[in-house]
Amino acid sequence: MADIKTDPKLLETLVCPQTRSTLGYDAEKQELVSKAAGLAFPIRNGIPVMLIDEARRLEG
Numbered sequence: 022m023a024d025i026k027t028d029p030k031l032l033e034t035l036v037c038p039q040t041r042s043t044l045g046y047d048a049e050k051q052e053l054v055s056k057a058a059g060l061a062f063p064i065r066n067g068i069p070v071m072l073i074d075e076a077r078r079l080e081g
């Protein structure tokens with residue numbers, strides 16, 4: 022299975038489930054970040070969890 026940090030095309034295909042905008046990758050926190058929605062989606066065991074209820078709200 023492809024990994025986000027080694028496969029940039031995988032990151033390009035994923036979008037925010039709330040805004041449909043592109044996502045950024047935070048390697049340190051292992052999250053996909055939607056600045057448009059103010060949400061960070063966790064990556065668990067290499068699998069992005071793209072559920073709004075599981076996302077962390079960004080501060081600021």
